[in-house]
Amino acid sequence: MEQLDELELLMEKSFWEEAELPAELFQKKAVASFPRTVLSRGMDNRYLVLAVSTVQNKEGNCEKHLVITASQSLENKELCILRNDWCSVPVEPGDIIHLEGDCTSDTWIIDKDFGYLILYPDILISGTSIASSIRCMRRAVLSETFRSSDPATRQMLIGTVLHEVFQKAINNSFAPEKLQELAFQTIQEIRHLKEMYRLNLSQDEIKQEVEDYLPSFCKWAGDFMHKNASTDFPQMQLSLPSDSSKDNSTCNIEVVKSMDIEESIWSPRFGLKGKIDVTVGVKIHRGCKTKYKIMPLELKTGKESNSIEHRSQVVLYTLLSQERRADPEAGLLLYLKTGQMYPVPANHLDKRELLKLRNQMAFSLFHRISKSATRQKTQLASLPQIIEEEKTCKYCSQMGNCALYSRAVEQQMDGSSVPIVMLPKIEEETQHLKQTHLEYFSLWCLMLTLESQSKDNKKNHQNIWLMPASEMEKSGSCIGHLIRTEHVKTICDGQYLHNFQRKHGAIPVTNLLAGDRVIVSGEERSLFALSRGYVKEINTTTVTCLLDRNLSVLPESILFRLDQEEKSCDIETPLGNLSKLMENTFVSKKLRDLIIDFREPQFTSYLSSVLPHDAKDTVACILKGLNKPQRQAMKKVLLSKDYTLVVGMPGTGKTTTICTLVRILYACGFSVLLTSYTHSAVDNILLKLAKFKIGFLRLGQTQKVHPAIQQFTEQEICRSKSIKSLALLEELYNSQVPAPEQVEKGGVSNITEAKVIVFLTSIFIKAGCSPSDIGIIAPYRQQLKIINDLLAHSSIGMVEVNTVDKYQGRDKSIVLVSFVRSNKDGTVGELLKDWRRLNVAITRAKHKLILLGCVPSLNCYPPLEKLLNHLNSEKLIIDLPSREHGNLCHILGDFQRE
């Protein structure tokens, strides 16, 4: 906060004076807002704005002068002059910008005819968002904020299906029978059937409507593909920006072939992203001259509007295309209802205006929080102004959020201004809400926005395009220099299994684990973010990934890099829920009552009024599998008219309770809707339910917990007696042998512990345990990595190795825990202090639990100290004598050579 005040003072000083001021200050702001942004010149230039001043030039016109730097030391300053309308770009000192154009003697000039300025270029905004901002910037920003408030319609479903049919046809054939077949096949796909079900539409209805389009598909193919002579193609009007003005704009356009479908491109040059329906190779015949271009082809199934929005989308795609190949200079807009196709030239003027809209939008998205003028209070910022166009507002899907934000947030600020004509509309849209509801909305919007902006969540996607793989590898979240090996296996549409190997040697030390999300890029600048997916398997030689695109179409020589996709905090779901909670519907009203106004939840008195009489025996039978608190929770839930909160520590059997509930409801003939904030929670429930269907008998087996652990968890952690997951603790090895931890950039590890863990695992397997019954847990990724590597070099099969948290809600027969930490200076990591995590770790084992760690070090952690004291009193701690360690190393040596 202090830094910002200093900055504000700075901004009031004059231009040249400012430029002389301490560089650290700017560095501070830049670091706070744009962590680890790499400043650089060249194609991907990133400049830090040091100062902004508005000046009048000789002609009396306004110019903005920016003092900028691309050097991390902030020493080498350059000047950027913004002329004409570029003056209005809302750029401030401390901002990061990208410049397109020419720089002569350290001066950039961006004017109406030449050059672009991209504000916050690492915020990538989609083509459709920008196109929709033409009519209403506020709507575009609201749509980015409250995403889910736009339920899909019949027309959208038809649109999606027709897109797919066309995309399949262009790689196959436009023959009528083939089109028919492709259409039928597409309609049958499960995701479309689901959507039809949701919209209450029959398959026949959709089929009919889709088939109505097919003749136009044929017509288009007949017009634009496969002809004998170039003049057989329809005449069109198209001048490319590079054509000389003398050239006739009349030409024939021939679509030669489809190069890609649904190509997804991120453009950190223009701050854009998007998916191109079809990328086509096109011949433009003009007189005797022919130009070949690879262009975006945008499909539309709705009205043939040739609207500015549609055309703008195409223009933006020409900018995206430049990330991968030569400037197409134009794109194509095809209306599938009629087969009519319009060429869309990408003129400088259009691109300039669209990029200016992008900048405005980026500004709004970046500045979501402001300070109140009077009291410097942190508050939500105003959104772009409400427009005064009843027609546009009438059908706007963001109307509710627009009015709500205006009333709950903007109208509470000093000096807010709302167009007077819109006030009645805003009042009408929000009249169902009480003051408490408006305040709730405003508060949670602010909290969620602040959370998304917190330091933790400033993820740096941009490192993929700003940092070479070799540099990124040092952080452990990237692997470069990979080549694709073996065939790509198609699992289904949109899931392709790829194998990668390092071109030379083994895969370097990395944090990447199975299950991590990754972004696959080519190491070349033009090939980044080719595909996304997750790691399926990783060992010292090979990474197997499940990706959303098939990369076998690319040349085999391409060098790839995998970057771990850092989770960006998802506030979209809660914001969407928040918006839904404010809707004028019966359900939302009830929820507002309960959640905001704290109406007590109601319960009926008798189970007999809830459960059908004839289900009594079945229910009784199902309930047998639960302990007392679980049954009590179950009863409460069944009697609930509103909601019931079931609260419990990890391992206390919440999921089991829910599963049993589902089974009861199912047995009584109710339909059940499972929803969850997390996917994994629902997955766990489904997994357990599936188990019930298969064997079942598991329910009857009461698992016994070792009394020592039971006592401990009950006393220190749970207080509840409903521990389900039951571990039999056998031994705790106290490693009296030298087993120091290693702290490096990739994390904390302990090679000795890793070796012992692997050795013990091998013993269990030799004793007849199935590798799938064994789980290895360590709190640090680096340790998992080392254990994985040792396992990979052994003859041990697939033993699951993962972090504590990944075991949440699951059991293994045997669990080995490596605590890793071992040092003399008593360095305490935050990680092990978390007793909830400890609880998860020690309650995952059904039959045998082995904890491996350095007792003196672990005693530094209060929760562990309690556990160790407890185990000590039960004589469950076993020292590992140094003589044994020597033997162990021998054995391990042998074992590794095996």
Place this chain on the structure above:
DNA sequence: GCTCTGCCGAGAGGA
């Protein structure tokens, strides 16, 4: 201080 949790997601049409 090195863990994890919320994640497919840009665009499907309408005026």
